[in-house]
Structure formats: structure tokens, C-alpha cells
Amino acid sequence: MAIALSAITMLVLIVLFIIKEGLPFIFKIGITDFLLSTDWEPAAGKYGIFPMIAGSLWVTLGAILVGVPLGLAGAVFLSEFIPQWAMKTIKPTIELLAGIPSVVYGFIGVMVLAPLIREYLGGPGLSIMAASIILGIMILPTVMSISIDSIKAVPNSYREGAFALGATHWQTIHMVVIPAARSGIIAGIILGLGRAIGETMAVIMVAGNAVKLPNSPLDSVRTLTANIALEMGYATGMHRQALFATGVVLLIIIMLLNYIAMTAIRDRGKKK
């Protein structure tokens, strides 16, 4: 009880801290000006973060498009079609990848991926596409390893029941196993999503950080996190409050995403 409360208090503390530092600023600037203006020039007193909001959403969406199908497919394949002994080497390898620092992924993005994109697809290379792919790869291990755990946790009797009713292995997987493991899989995706939208260093390295609304996946963007991290070291006064306010917006976006995900789980649960 005391433990739970202290952990929760710690978490609340952080949220309050961010809100206290950031919220007054938003009201001072005006919510619409802050959220919808496309001009970010702290030196000139212009604080519009719309390009960063767009940037974060694009990059996260891209990461999900790359990471979730791959991660889920990998998890299903590895837990349903691979013998136990092979799994014993593959799963640790995946978890190993979850531990590789994001800066290493970012560095590989700069050294390998960005030049490829610049060469073959055009643009500056440091772009939404580069960031999406790198983030997608980064969240792969998280999505995969948690999905594997929850697929493994589905009792074998469910599978046997489905087989006994004449289902093929694939039907069993998508009609019985995945629905049963859904809660865990979604938890994995949410964790991955959180990691993608919250990732800072790797994104700074590969996204190019230009403050503008992107026109194509090959354009350079700046995410909300990058905006905070890039300027935090220097910012003082209003500028620093603006960065905390960026943090508040980020927090709200994350809450919205989680809320949507949770309603999705609940609604699907009701239909059953």
C-alpha cells in the first residue's frame, strides 16, 4: 500500500512539475497561437508549435506503420511456428536489441539510412522517412518481445479447442490466439508507441529538425521531443517555459493516444 502510493506520488510529482512550469505560458501566449501558429522563433518571441505537432504525429505514425506489422508478424511467427530451442536463442537476441541505446540506432540512421534516402529518393536524407524507419526498428524489439510473452501466455487448451473444431493453424491464430493475447499485445504496442513518440536523441539525429510543415515523407521535420531537447540546454526565461509547454502538449497527445487505444480495447471487448 505504502509502496504503491509512493510510486504513484512520484509519478504525479513529475506531471505536476511539468504542468506547473508549462501551463501558465500557454495561457499567456494563447492556446490557439501556441498550438496553431507555424512560426517558431524564440528569439523574436514567436512560439508556434504546429509544425512540431505535425512532425511528431507523422514520425510516430510512420514508426507504427513500420514497427507494428513487422513486430506482430515476427511475434506470431516466432511463438507459433518456431521450435522451442530456436526460440531460446532468438528471443534473447530480440531483447538484446531493445537494450541498444537509441543513440546507436540514430547514428546508424545518419551513417547508413540517410545517405541511402538522399541518394535514391532525393531530399536532404534527414527526413520523416529516415526517422520513421529508425524509430520503427527501435520499437520492434519492444512490440515483439511483449507480444511473444502474451501469445505464449494463451493456454494451450484454447489452441487445442480450436484445432479440435477443425480450424487450421492460421485460423486458430487469428481467431483464437491473437484475440486471447490482445490485451498484452496492445500493451506492447502502447509501450512501443510511447517509446516512438517520446524518443529524443535518435530523432534529433535523423529527422533534420527543420521547423516547417512537411510536404512529403522526404522532408525534414522537427518533433516535439526534439524541440525540447535541442533548445533546453540554452533556453532561459520565456523560452524555457515554452519548452515546458511543449512538454505539456506532448503529454496531452500521449494521453489522447492512450485513451483511444484503451477505448479500442474496451469496445472490442464489448462486441464479444
Added chain:
Amino acid sequence: MKIKIIPLLFIILGFFTAYSSCGKEKYTITAAGSTAFQPFAEKLADQYMQLNQDTGVTIQGGGSAVGIQSALSGAADIGMADLVTLPPEAGSLSATVVARDGIAIIVNLKNKVGNLTLEQIQGIYSGVIKNWKTVGGNDHSITVVSREAGSGTRSSFEAIVKNISLTKEAIIQDSNGTVRETVINDANAVGYLSHGLVNDKIKQVSVNGVPCMTDEIIKGRYILVRPIFLLTKGAPKGKVKNLIDYILSSQGQETIKSSGLIPAK
């Protein structure tokens, strides 16, 4: 219950070692701030500690604003900042110029442009000049690489070039090293960085006909130059003063010069 006692023991053990070693700890000076000056500060600190065995010097990065803030809050004894003009909140701090640093304009080795005027630089960074053709290069659009808002290098650069309203197409990189990497990798890129970090993988262009070289800076002919400040709360005293004096001594200034920075005077 077993589960909980073990970590507790660890924590207690941690505190114990902390306090037991606190007793024999020597005096430590902490300096924090400018990432551009950090490498040189490390070097100077090493030399200083060779001479003064009783004093430890810890160098932290974080950026110029961290330098100012930590000097103000007392988190660091010395704040390091590399801005042309210090922000108003640094007014209460005592500032000592210990070195100067040239800002070099760099392009890719394949680029044939060798000189830019201040007006051309202003035009490129404001997004008015979009093609290398306009300034005597090949027919390629320019990839503008700049630093993050608040960066000491960027604010100094913009303060000297004047009237830059940075083009929205600009790629933003958060350190000298990455600006350099970006320009190395992109044939159409232009960037600026600390003079000491120019290497042979990139090409440095002259500004108004003057190359960015130590001699030219000392003579005052190269104009993109910014000072590096050490900030202290009140006038430096005791060990801190001792350290700053060492940096300003001929030996310290020699180190600064040999590492690629420009001496204070």
C-alpha cells in the same frame, strides 16, 4: 520479506560508502556549460590538476544556458558560455573572457565555391539565395545547415552576420560535430562551426575574402569571432580564482592556442 531487505541493504551500503569516502575527498571545482569549450576545459583541467594535486576539477557540458544557470544556482562554481552577448540574467555574474573562437563557414569538398560575402551568407541563411549558381557554384539547390535556437555558436553567428531570418528549410543540428558530419555527407550543404573543429573532410570558405585562420583572427581581419566566458557568482576567489588565473596564464593560453582556439588577448 526477503525480497525487500536486499535492496534496502544495497542502498544503505551505498550511503555508507558515500559518506566514508566523503571524508577524504579533496576540494572539487565544478565547471559546466558550453559544449564548444568543454574539450578545451577538460584539457586545461587535466594540466591544472597535475600542478595542484589537492584540487579536483570536474567539467560538465550542457550548453551555455546550463552554464549560466548553474553558476547562478550554485550547482557549478564556474559557468562556461560562448555567446557574443550574454543574456540579461547573467548580468549579476562576474564574467571573464578566457579565449576567443572563430566561426568557420564550411561546405562539401566537391563544392567549388571558395568565398562568400557577408551579404551572400545572409541571403543563403534567410532563404533568399536558394541555388549555388547564384554565388558562383554548380546548379544545385542549397541545403542550409544551422544550429538550434539558443546555441551560442548560432546566436553569435547571427549577431555578426545580422538580419538573418532563418529559412524554414534549414536542417537543424545540435552540435558542431553533427553540422560537420552533415556537410561531409551532403554535397550541397553549407554550415558553420567552431574554427577549431574544421578538418580535411570539409572545405572552409573565406568570408569577405579572408580565410578563417588563427593569424587572421588575431589580426582582427576575420570577422566571425565570438568570446568564451567563464562566469562566477561574484568575483572569483580562492581555488576558483586560482584556476581561472591558471587558464589566463601564458601556459594556459598556450594550451588554448595549440588546441585550435584563439587566446583571450
Added chain:
Amino acid sequence: MEGDYKFRINNLNVFWGKAQALRSISIDIPANRILGIIGPSGSGKTVFLRSLNRMNDLVPEISVEGRILLDGEDIYHPDVDPVKLRKRVGMVFALPVPLPASIYDNIVFSPSLFRIRDRKKLNHLVETSLTSAFLWDEVKDRLKTSALRLSGGQQQRLCLARVLAMEPEVILLDEPCSGLDPISTAAIEDALGILKKNFTIILVTNNTKQAARVADNTAFFLMSEMIEYGATEQIFTMPRDKRTNDYVTGRFG
């Protein structure tokens, strides 16, 4: 129906949410006998059984009214600790649920909760419980292997032995043989026949023949009500209620 009564139950009503799961049940259960409870699925047998060791407490939607006396004490009295009650009233579930640990550890699970640490005593307990559950000979050489490797019938006898090791006074069995082969079923029935010397046994079963074979007394539950209660012989040969007759002769359900 002579002798001491272990349980005396008076006007027991159980509600599951708004629905009534048991309707004014009154029954006295004699000690050292086997009570068989029969009835179709959904008649309230399991809910009744779980009221006796307060397992129903774990389901927030369930509320219990009425009096259940165990040796004259109201088990729903606020002073009664359900944990201590459950130690006196053990339970075997319909599906065998061995904990994922060794056979030995499954048996000593309960004793070790009560701080019995003495190896010799534990070993002795393991042997006697497994023997009483007719399982000792089959597993005595592999007590340290996982209980999950046993067959279904062996697992259910392990669960019985696990309850015995707790040294309870009453054993509740909730359709313990529903998934088992005839040989395992026979083994469990034999074990119960011997165990009743030391325990009061309440056996819920879907299998009326099983009740006829092992129970001393039998109660018939239908639609949340207890229709009839009496000596097993009487229930099966001269039921007073027509519905009982229909059920035991297999005419419905």
C-alpha cells in the same frame, strides 16, 4: 442421520448480483459421513459448497444471508478469520489445478504456510497424505518432479492429498471426478470411503451413480432450492418428491 452434526445450516440465501443463487437452504450435515449433493448444472450446488469455506467472499458480486454453524460457531461472524476457516474446511476443485511446482512442494504448500519447517514432519505428512489419496505408490520415486507432468487422474488425487496435508476437518469436493477416467474415479471413491473415518466429506457430483455408491446421505438441488435431503438409500429407492424421482431415474437433465 444420527450423531454429531458438523455443519448446521439455517435458512441460507445467496445472491449473485440481483439473481438469487440459493433459496432458503436449511440442512444439518453429520460428522464423519459423506454427504452427496446431486442436481443438474446451475442448480446451485457449487455456490452452496463455496459458501461453506467462504470462497464466495472472493467474488465481490456474491452476498450471503442466513446462518452457517460449524461446530456451533457462525462462520460468517465478523470475528471469524476466513483464512483459519479455510484451513479447517478444505476444498478440491472440479478441474485438477496443481501449482506449477514439484509434487512434494504442492503437498507441503499448506503446511509451510503455517510455519511447519521440520523436514521430518513434512516428509511424514507428504507420505501419509499421498498414501491416503492412493497416489503414494505411483509417485514416491519422483516427488521432486513437476506436478504438471502427472496425468489428469493423478493430478486430482494430488489435489486431494494436498488438502489432506492441511489436516482439515471437512473436505469439500466439487465434482472432483468430472474429467477423470473410471480407474482414477474408483481410486478417489475408495479413498473417500476410508477418509470419512477422520473427516466430514461433502461431495458435489453430476454423476448420480457416484453419489449412490459413496454417499451416506444425499441432497438433491434443483433451481436454487434443496428439494430433498435424506439417507442415500432412501433418496435413490423411495424419493418423497416426484422431481427427485425423475432425476435419479434419469428422466431429466
Added chain:
Amino acid sequence: MTVHPRYTQTIAIFVLTLLTVLTLAVLVFIIVFVFGKGLPYISYDFLFAKPEDMGRSGGIFPTLIGTVILPLFAIIIATPLGVGTAVYLTEYTRENRITRIIRFGADCLAGIPSIIFGLFGFIFFVTTLRMGWSIMSGSLTLVFMILPTIIRTSEEAIKAVPYSYREVSFSLGATLWQTVRKVVLPNALPGIVTGIMLSIGRSIGETAAVIFTAGSSLRMPHSIFDSIRTMSVHFYILAREGISNKNAYATAAVLIISILIINLISYWMMNMFIAKKTK
């Protein structure tokens, strides 16, 4: 709609195989790339000598120590807190508005960028509590950062323990706490360990939060109130400031190897544990 299930199955398995191979290929490429560029420079001296000239030459020993100590302290503090909270949420409270809010909060916090934790740590621990840039500030900040992950993964693992196990435990006279300790936690352990592994990984790989709180001093720390630099921060500084690419790759390779070793140890421990239960 009318495609025969067998064909769907064949197509599905084909697609799955393809995606899995692609995934594994990408992941293997990353490891091979880093090892290829970094392994040749790793030597005894590189690991155990002190860095010279900002890391341009010399070794990485102090950062090795930092990488071990910082996550270790963080995990030691965060694990009991996180698992305890998960147990409390799943076993001691009924599902209600408050537990949902807490869970929602934990989910959201899992998504907060580490830079914010870094900032919080900098202002709260480093300046307000005057711990300075230190091992202490760094590991406490990491505790905040990994707590949500540990809570959520532990909760999932605990929920996955079959309800029947709990019933059995209660019916054998166990109290709630005994049930949690002897039945629920042991059976949830693999999932909990996965969460802890993820958190260790995240702590080791963290740059933004650490650089602001533990600092980036390259010297050997003498106490937990000294600043320290972890390998990730070292890598970041080497690579970003263009100090030395080859030392950066070598540091990354060492990082991956250390994570490998940690994972192997935890797998070994977990296998020992599972073996004890099923042998």
C-alpha cells in the same frame, strides 16, 4: 470470402515468414554493422584504461563503471516500488476508477520523453536537493523514468497468472499476502523479469536524462555524489562532437556486449528458476 482456409493459411504463413525474416535481417544487420566497425578497436587497454584527450584516445573504464552503477541503483530502487504497485493494483484493489486512472497515468508516463525526466531531475535533484550532477541524481531520475514500464509489465504478468491458482491457494488456507508471495509472484516472474530487462536496457541506453543529471565527467567517481559518464553518453559525445568515430563504434560494441551479458545472466537465472519448478 470463399477462399479455402488452407490457401489463406499458406498465404498467411508466407507473409509472416517474409516479415519475420526481414525483421531479423534488419536487427542482425545492426549488430553486425556495429560489431564490424567497433570490435577491432576493443582491447584490454580500451576497456580498463582511463580516457585521454576527451576520449579521442585511451580507454573507457570510468564509463564502464558508470554504465554498471547507474542502472543497478535505479533497478534496485525501482523494482520493489514498481512490482509492489503492480501487486497492489491487481490484487489488493478492485478494478475501479482510481486504479484505471493510475494505470492510465502510468501508460502516459511511459511515453514521456526522457528529456523531460532529465529536466525534472536536473531541477529537482541536481539543483533543488543540491545533489549536484551525481550518481545519486542520475539513478533517482532513472527510477522515475523506468517505474511506469515496470509497473505495467509486472501488472500484465500478474494478471496472466491463472485465477485458479489463487483459488487453490486460498482454499489451502493462504492469506492474500501468502498467495501473492508464494503463488502469484513466482508465476509472474518471467513477465516481471522481461519488464526489468526492458528497463535495464532503457537505463543503459538512456542519454538525454542521464547527461542532465549524472553529468558527463570522465573521471572515476569516489562516492555516489560524484558525477559519472555512462557509455551511452560517451558514445553520444564521441559521435556527435565528431571526436572519434572509431572509439564511438568501439564503445557501442562494448555497450551491446554488456547488454548481452546482462541478458544472458538473467536468462540463466530465470531458467534455473523455471527448471526448479518443472523438473
